Amino acid sequence: xxxxxxxxxxxxxxxxxxxxxxxxxxxxxxxxxxxxxxxxxxxxxxxxxxxxxxxxxxxxxxxxxxxxxxxxxxxxxxxxxxxxxxxxxxxxxxxxxxxxxxxxxxxxxxxxxxxxxxxxxxxxxxxxxxxxxxxxxxxxxxxxxxxxxxxxxxxxxxxxxxxxxxxxxxxxxxxxxxxxxxxxxxxxxxxxxxxxxxxxxxxxxxxxxxxxxxxxxxxxxxxxxxxxxxxxxxxxxxxxxxxxxxxxxxxxxxxxxxxxxxxxxxxxxxxxxxxxxxxxxxxxxxxxxxxxxxxxxxxxxxxxxxxx
Amino acid sequence: xxxxxxxxxxxxxxxxxxxxxxxxxxxxxxxxxxxxxxxxxxxxxxxxxxxxxxxxxxxxxxxxxxxxxxxxxxxxxxxxxxxxxxxxxxxxxxxxxxxxxxxxxxxxxxxxxxxxxxxxxxxxxxxxxxxxxxxxxxxxxxxxxxxxxxxxxxxxxxxxxxxxxxxxxxxxxxxxxxxxxxxxxxxxxxxxxxxxxxxxxxxxxxxxxxxxxxxxxxxxxxxxxxxxxxxxxxxxxxxxxxxxxxxxxxxxxxxxxxxxxxxxxxxxxxxxxxxxxxxxxxxxxxxxxxxxxxxxxxxxxxxxxxxxxxxxxxxxxxxxxxxxxxxxxxxxxxxxxxxxxxxxxxxxxxxxx
Numbered sequence: 001x002x003x004x005x006x007x008x009x010x011x012x013x014x015x016x017x018x019x020x021x022x023x024x025x026x027x028x029x030x031x032x033x034x035x036x037x038x039x040x041x042x043x044x045x046x047x048x049x050x051x052x053x054x055x056x057x058x059x060x061x062x063x064x065x066x067x068x069x070x071x072x073x074x075x076x077x078x079x080x081x082x083x084x085x086x087x088x089x090x091x092x093x094x095x096x097x098x099x100x101x102x103x104x105x106x107x108x109x110x111x112x113x114x115x116x117x118x119x120x121x122x123x124x125x126x127x128x129x130x131x132x133x134x135x136x137x138x139x140x141x142x143x144x145x146x147x148x149x150x151x152x153x154x155x156x157x158x159x160x161x162x163x164x165x166x167x168x169x170x171x172x173x174x175x176x177x178x179x180x181x182x183x184x185x186x187x188x189x190x191x192x193x194x195x196x197x198x199x200x201x202x203x204x205x206x207x208x209x210x211x212x213x214x215x216x217x218x219x220x221x222x223x224x225x226x227x228x229x230x231x232x233x234x235x236x237x238x239x240x241x242x243x244x245x246x247x248x249x250x251x252x253x254x255x256x257x258x259x260x261x262x263x264x265x266x267x268x269x270x271x272x273x274x275x276x277x278x279x280x281x282x283x284x285x286x287x288x289x290x291x292x293x294x295x296x297x298x299x300x301x302x303x304x305x306x307x308x
Numbered sequence: 309x310x311x312x313x314x315x316x317x318x319x320x321x322x323x324x325x326x327x328x329x330x331x332x333x334x335x336x337x338x339x340x341x342x343x344x345x346x347x348x349x350x351x352x353x354x355x356x357x358x359x360x361x362x363x364x365x366x367x368x369x370x371x372x373x374x375x376x377x378x379x380x381x382x383x384x385x386x387x388x389x390x391x392x393x394x395x396x397x398x399x400x401x402x403x404x405x406x407x408x409x410x411x412x413x414x415x416x417x418x419x420x421x422x423x424x425x426x427x428x429x430x431x432x433x434x435x436x437x438x439x440x441x442x443x444x445x446x447x448x449x450x451x452x453x454x455x456x457x458x459x460x461x462x463x464x465x466x467x468x469x470x471x472x473x474x475x476x477x478x479x480x481x482x483x484x485x486x487x488x489x490x491x492x493x494x495x496x497x498x499x500x501x502x503x504x505x506x507x508x509x510x511x512x513x514x515x516x517x518x519x520x521x522x523x524x525x526x527x528x529x530x531x532x533x534x535x536x537x538x539x540x541x542x543x544x545x546x547x548x549x550x551x552x553x554x555x556x557x558x559x560x561x562x563x564x565x566x567x568x569x570x571x572x573x574x575x576x577x578x579x580x581x582x583x584x585x586x587x588x589x590x591x592x593x594x595x596x597x598x599x600x601x602x603x604x605x606x607x608x609x610x611x612x613x614x615x616x617x618x619x620x621x622x623x624x625x626x627x628x629x630x631x632x633x634x635x636x637x638x639x640x641x642x643x644x645x646x647x648x649x650x651x652x653x654x655x656x657x658x659x660x661x
Contacts, residue, residue, distance in 0.1 A: 017535075020534075107372070110372065111372055120582070122583070213534055222374065223557060224531040225531060225532065225533055227531050259538075262539050265539065273498070273527070273528050
């Protein structure tokens with residue numbers, strides 16, 4: 001029983017840590033299926049993490065923080081769409097610019113809003129929401145049903161997104177834009193509008209992941225706190241073969257690596273910390289090699305579309 | 309139409325860049341009047357007016373990192389407030405670029421150039437030899453076992469400056485706080501400014517608690533507070549009931565974890581009571597503001613010392629924060645024991661720290 005409880009605890013940590021990467025991955029997926037390659041998830045998450053703290057600080061509610069974060073995400077998404085869809089700029093370059101913008105803007109605004117201090121401004125944060133009965137299931141109950149609301153949202157988005165993309169007409173339209181925008185256009189689908197919507201909504205989902213980092217796992221913002229999760233999400237999308245469930249598995253495997261390194265360090269087995277830091281990445285590569293089959297990207301991913 | 313928009317955006321961007329450049333620090337010194345200084349005068353002798361001295365801090369990171377760079381920013385700010393000089397600093401300097409930054413300020417005859425971090429050792433040594441008129445301070449981390457001494461080179465206008473034995477002080481307090489006899493200290497990365505502390509923890513704990521199990525390890529990150537929090541939770545769930553960390557912003561995650569689980573924590577590098585008021589009993593800080601004020605005055609008064617300039621606990625190299633009411637919340641014998649050990653360490657009664 002004790003062992004089972006421990007495993008339940010590991011699962012709990014794994015799910016909680018996977019949630020932000022999962023959200024970012026799902027947001028990126030939406031954009032990818034519309035034919036846009038956005039590597040700017042890191043920057044979007046950073047500005048969202050700050051916006052969440054600012055919103056929570058000024059309005060006193062963590063949900064207002066989430067709303068503000070998603071608004072900030074929408075603005076970043078709009079910027080990306082204007083530059084890549086309307087002006088047809090190189091998507092990778094714009095994505096990189098979004099990352100730099102997110103890092104510098106969040107740093108600057110953080111100093112302007114909260115000052116240069118050795119402490120941080122603490123705000124209202126998400127609380128655990130236990131689901132009655134289900135959370136009493138041994139081993140997995142606490143792990144799956146005693147999480148913060150935003151974790152449930154992240155994992156519920158997996159089937160929702162799958163249904164939307166692969167079972168509905170708007171989803172089919174979105175994918176056809178990503179596969180062949182010209183054909184989609186001749187069939188009367190508004191390519192630009194689809195891409196704009198996908199980018200803005202996708203960026204808002206990414207932003208929710210950023211908000212969870214600052215107001216879910218913690219209750220403050222620190223500079224560069226996303227620490228590469230935006231890039232992990234990018235990899236998770238490819239690893240997950242452009243499927244929501246795949247992204248979920250990828251995010252959970254990666255974070256399981258972090259749980260393993262936590263366990264090994266606490267056990268004091270004497271492995272140098274630099275090796276422990278590698279574990280999530282090694283685990284991901286190993287999993288990728290074992291389960292690898294070709295990930296088929298949307299055919300027009302990253303190619304700008306010019307109408308007429 | 310779209311081309312027009314693109315051109316318009318480009319023009320806006322350029323204007324923006326020019327505007328930002330225009331706002332860049334205006335306190336750049338006037339280079340037209342070079343001062344006559346003979347070589348060799350640097351080492352003592354010449355007295356300077358503190359308010360006319362030019363000081364700059366060259367930093368590896370940002371001034372809001374809650375750690376290493378922030379404490380240096382506060383040092384120059386302290387000098388600026390007290391002596392009316394300009395608080396000049398440069399952030400985010402890569403190791404490969406440091407020599408050029410130093411050269412720029414040395415050419416401008418800056419009196420005190422703080423090169424903040426041992427990773428810049430080679431650049432600082434090279435430039436100190438080239439520019440004997442400026443005083444160079446290389447912020448350094450000293451291990452308690454004195455193995456650092458071999459790395460120091462003898463250059464008359466270069467000082468390796470830093471506090472020592474902070475880890476001993478932190479460890480001593482941790483040893484008293486623990487109820488389970490399990491304490492953990494997590495460094496961010498294996499770099500001199502962090503290993504200097506990690507190296508003293510075990511010795512410190514053994515001063516106050518011979519039975520306590522001491523764990524010291526590294527997180528592998530200086531920015532990822534979320535990851536640090538999960539790591540700290542794993543330690544706390546394993547029975548560790550006192551935690552402290554030195555990992556810039558990432559360490560805040562450890563303090564947050566301590567508060568969530570209701571165990572004790574020690575802040576570090578700044579008074580971090582506010583981060584987790586129900587966990588952070590005390591904060592221990594590198595006293596760089598006092599150290600660099602001391603060095604600054606030694607340049608002004610002509611009593612500059614080069615080589616290893618070490619500030620021990622006795623020399624006030626390390627400071628401890630206020631109790632913030634914890635002296636009422638903790639059992640009295642723990643408060644007394646902590647006060648007692650701090651006093652003794654500062655007086656040198658427990659050994660030469």
